[in-house]
Amino acid sequence: MSTVEQVGGSVATYVDKRVGSNRFLARNLKKVFPDHWSFMLGEIALYSFIVVLLTGVFLTLFYKPSMVEVVYNGSYVPLKGVMMSEAYASTLDISFDVRGGLLIRQMHHWAALLFIAAMSVHMMRVFFTGAFRKPREFNWIIGVTLIALGLAAGFSGYSLPDDLLSGTGLQIARGIVQAIPIVGTWGAFLLFDGEFPGTEFISRLYGIHILLVPGLILALVTVHLMLVWVQKHTQFPGPGRTNNNVVGYPLMPIYMAKAGGFFFVVFGVITLIGGLVTINPIWIFGPYTPDQVSAGSQPDWYIGWLDGMLRIMPNWETVLFGYTISWNIFIPAVVIPGIVFTAAALYPFLEAWATGDKRDHNLLDRPRNAPVRTGIGVMAMTFYFLLFIGGGNDIIAITFDLSINSITWFLRIAIFVVPPLAFLITKRICLGLQRKDREKLLHGNESGRILRLPHGEFIEVHEPLTTKERAVIESAVEAYHPPLPAAEKTDANGVRNKKYRRQNLRSKLSHWFYGDAIVPPTYDEIEAGQAHVAHDAALEAPLHEHDVDSTVMVPFHGGILHTEGEPATNMEQLEDRGGHL
Amino acid sequence: MSDITTRDNAETPDHGHGAASSADAADLARPLYTGPGGLPAADVPHRPRASDVDPRAARRVERQVSAMFLLAVIMVILFVAAYVGIDPYTLVYIPVLGEVGAQNVALGFTFGLGVFAIGAGAIQWAKKLMPDVEVVQERHSMQSDGEETDAAVDQFERGKEESGFGQYRLIRRTLIAALALFPIPIVVLLRDLWSPKNGGFGPSPATLLSETAWTEGMPIVTDGTYVKIRPEDIPVGGLVSALPEDINEIQEEEHNLNERGKSAILLVRMEPDEIRSQQGEGWDFQGIVAYSKICTHVGCPIALYEHRTHHLLCPCHQSTFDLADSGNVIFGPAARRMPQLPIGVDEEGFLVAKSPFQEPVGPSFWERG
Numbered sequence: 001m002s003t004v005e006q007v008g009g010s011v012a013t014y015v016d017k018r019v020g021s022n023r024f025l026a027r028n029l030k031k032v033f034p035d036h037w038s039f040m041l042g043e044i045a046l047y048s049f050i051v052v053l054l055t056g057v058f059l060t061l062f063y064k065p066s067m068v069e070v071v072y073n074g075s076y077v078p079l080k081g082v083m084m085s086e087a088y089a090s091t092l093d094i095s096f097d098v099r100g101g102l103l104i105r106q107m108h109h110w111a112a113l114l115f116i117a118a119m120s121v122h123m124m125r126v127f128f129t130g131a132f133r134k135p136r137e138f139n140w141i142i143g144v145t146l147i148a149l150g151l152a153a154g155f156s157g158y159s160l161p162d163d164l165l166s167g168t169g170l171q172i173a174r175g176i177v178q179a180i181p182i183v184g185t186w187g188a189f190l191l192f193d194g195e196f197p198g199t200e201f202i203s204r205l206y207g208i209h210i211l212l213v214p215g216l217i218l219a220l221v222t223v224h225l226m227l228v229w230v231q232k233h234t235q236f237p238g239p240g241r242t243n244n245n246v247v248g249y250p251l252m253p254i255y256m257a258k259a260g261g262f263f264f265v266v267f268g269v270i271t272l273i274g275g276l277v278t279i280n281p282i283w284i285f286g287p288y289t290p291d292q293v294s295a296g297s298q299p300d301w302y303i304g305w306l307d308g309m310l311r312i313m314p315n316w317e318t319v320l321f322g323y324t325i326s327w328n329i330f331i332p333a334v335v336i337p338g339i340v341f342t343a344a345a346l347y348p349f350l351e352a353w354a355t356g357d358k359r360d361h362n363l364l365d366r367p368r369n370a371p372v373r374t375g376i377g378v379m380a381m382t383f384y385f386l387l388f389i390g391g392g393n394d395i396i397a398i399t400f401d402l403s404i405n406s407i408t409w410f411l412r413i414a415i416f417v418v419p420p421l422a423f424l425i426t427k428r429i430c431l432g433l434q435r436k437d438r439e440k441l442l443h444g445n446e447s448g449r450i451l452r453l454p455h456g457e458f459i460e461v462h463e464p465l466t467t468k469e470r471a472v473i474e475s476a477v478e479a480y481h482p483p484l485p486a487a488e489k490t491d492a493n494g495v496r497n498k499k500y501r502r503q504n505l506r507s508k509l510s511h512w513f514y515g516d517a518i519v520p521p522t523y524d525e526i527e528a529g530q531a532h533v534a535h536d537a538a539l540e541a542p543l544h545e546h547d548v549d550s551t552v553m554v555p556f557h558g559g560i561l562h563t564e565g566e567p568a569t570n571m572e573q574l575e576d577r578g579g580h581l
Numbered sequence: 582m583s584d585i586t587t588r589d590n591a592e593t594p595d596h597g598h599g600a601a602s603s604a605d606a607a608d609l610a611r612p613l614y615t616g617p618g619g620l621p622a623a624d625v626p627h628r629p630r631a632s633d634v635d636p637r638a639a640r641r642v643e644r645q646v647s648a649m650f651l652l653a654v655i656m657v658i659l660f661v662a663a664y665v666g667i668d669p670y671t672l673v674y675i676p677v678l679g680e681v682g683a684q685n686v687a688l689g690f691t692f693g694l695g696v697f698a699i700g701a702g703a704i705q706w707a708k709k710l711m712p713d714v715e716v717v718q719e720r721h722s723m724q725s726d727g728e729e730t731d732a733a734v735d736q737f738e739r740g741k742e743e744s745g746f747g748q749y750r751l752i753r754r755t756l757i758a759a760l761a762l763f764p765i766p767i768v769v770l771l772r773d774l775w776s777p778k779n780g781g782f783g784p785s786p787a788t789l790l791s792e793t794a795w796t797e798g799m800p801i802v803t804d805g806t807y808v809k810i811r812p813e814d815i816p817v818g819g820l821v822s823a824l825p826e827d828i829n830e831i832q833e834e835e836h837n838l839n840e841r842g843k844s845a846i847l848l849v850r851m852e853p854d855e856i857r858s859q860q861g862e863g864w865d866f867q868g869i870v871a872y873s874k875i876c877t878h879v880g881c882p883i884a885l886y887e888h889r890t891h892h893l894l895c896p897c898h899q900s901t902f903d904l905a906d907s908g909n910v911i912f913g914p915a916a917r918r919m920p921q922l923p924i925g926v927d928e929e930g931f932l933v934a935k936s937p938f939q940e941p942v943g944p945s946f947w948e949r950g
Contacts, residue, residue, distance in 0.1 A: 099684065179879075181947055240715075323950060332914075
């Protein structure tokens, strides 16, 4: 045993005597995680968050959260002698006078954008594959909360440099708070210590940005990961993968190397982008003053959809008993985002109630096998995308030489028309794919080869599905549900059903969910179908006898090429390694 | 190793039960047991990699991985060299990137590439040299079994019994009252987030939002240079961003930019017969009209003016106002017209406000009415 191993061993023993760590290690070092590229999306979010934390700590060492007006005397010549807040002056210092400061600032910004982007795409993956279903509903809610917190973290950070662009963002935020009925005016005065911009807001925002929001994110991310750990990761259908097992690679050494390495990859890519690609060049915008603005004011991309909603909302305002209700601001900036996030958080429960599905789901759905859910997801994406376009309507108008008024009117109508259309189209595509799958399960793959049988009949040769293909497509059998039966107004004895309305609604929702779904064949039918296909294919076999060179490569069952004499399956390779990984 | 299934104890999916198409309520409660796939995970076909069967290939991978780790070492050295050796104020031209700070690019490139190489090396190592054989672990239901649940209920009941929570009604009710009121101080404490400096009983938010620095006879000065303006300084079609004359004194007194955010105005000159309507009779001066610069939507300053149409466009949310027609909204999300400031000239011929704004400027608020 080498010295290093001896020292390591005694440290492990020392720790174990105090916290019992070896018990944990013995149970978990070989913990299996399934593999799929889409499982890396959450990892990207986690790693970019770590980069945000690290770079953020560096920035706090130099940034001054103060709105005291000072004369700039740093090395950026165009702003020399200009009055500005200490916050803006210190951000300029970070950008120009601290070596590596600009790199870290830009890394912080890029990593934050990546964090929110990765969370969003991760959320889509979880939604479309039904990974939010029982037993993972809590983790879904935590995820939705994390996205909301991510937006808060991004917006609060965007506002700290106190440049002209970020100040304009705050001015809009003030206007939104002020538009909340009854409490809005006071709310805005409490936030800003009086009128806008005041002198307190930057330091207040600073506390929120560096302590409150990241603290909450860190706490929730921890719970999020612990739940993934305890509940074990979901997996996609495939050969040998059931609802009751996890098929994948062990934590030690595979995922330690892969996931640990991937952290460095994400870190490295963010660093390269931070060094090479300018983001948020605050020195161009100049210091904030509430009576100036630059044309083409754009928030960071993740606020774009909210801004887009503000832009396309008609200008409704009501004065009632001497009080003003600003529907034109309150609805798009407060009500609809509230509805969107609440609906997202509650979706797992709505779906479970509507479908009556109470089972644990560890095997992921293929999106096509849940046509309504997939349709809802695409509908939400379309809704988001249209609003995002709205957030850039001025840029689009200038770039494509269009009228901003027509873009706005187009969006005002499209926001009601296009998402439902997207729902219908998506659902139809899913149903089409389901039909195709049913075909394949019963009749195999079309080969395009026509065979003339000895008695003169022509048939098209169908080929049996490969093991992998069949396992994946066959998952439709378990994913399918008939809709819940219709509710009865009275029971068999003529007693009125008190729960009728509730049950009726539920049954209707269930029909909406499952009513159109294509009924997959039973396992018996699949077995019979595949056997038939194999029989047909066998008719063709004699024709090929002469061109098979069995000494080199033979087609392996499952369509995977295999060199003879070598371990062919998971288990054989495992045995080949003496049962150890 | 006990967790890894062998061929003998691997679960064989149950084929051909055909239950899916006849599912009823009981079936929905049935745990999903069978998996698709038709064979235990252990029998899944698997193709060995070149590095598994060819020692030369394995050695090649070893060299690749070490090269990447070595690259990381070199990059760290180069990073320190760049930190110390490159002048922070030197700009270089790099195609695509343009004119950039040499040190910043060098630091980002060396650090980024070094860190990336560590990750790439580790992943290559895992993918090519570590086993790529999938293994199987069983899942267990999250739910506690009946005995555990009974024990939990039992202990909870005993604790409840021992505490007497159900027994002492008075304690229970007073405790609930105390806990319900407990957050009130926390909320009350937030009141001084806005602390009017004059003893805490200043004008209400609504009053403050309704007032600006404009008073009768207040001279109008340009923004930035703070000089008084004569009508002839503004050509027809011209636009001037302006402020009240005492804006700088107010700012120094209050140590903030609040007044600037309310009092900023735009002066626009058009031919007098182009003015179709105004908010008050004779509020213009020889075709010069003054409007608040703060958008009535959510408060962005507005400066995009098209002199041919007299339209004013907010850059934030594209609300459009017609300055030749009382500043009315002609498009976009803003609900209110831009407030107009009545202007005239003083005895020396400089533009002044004839009166304060007649309505609150800026975005709407509850008490505005």
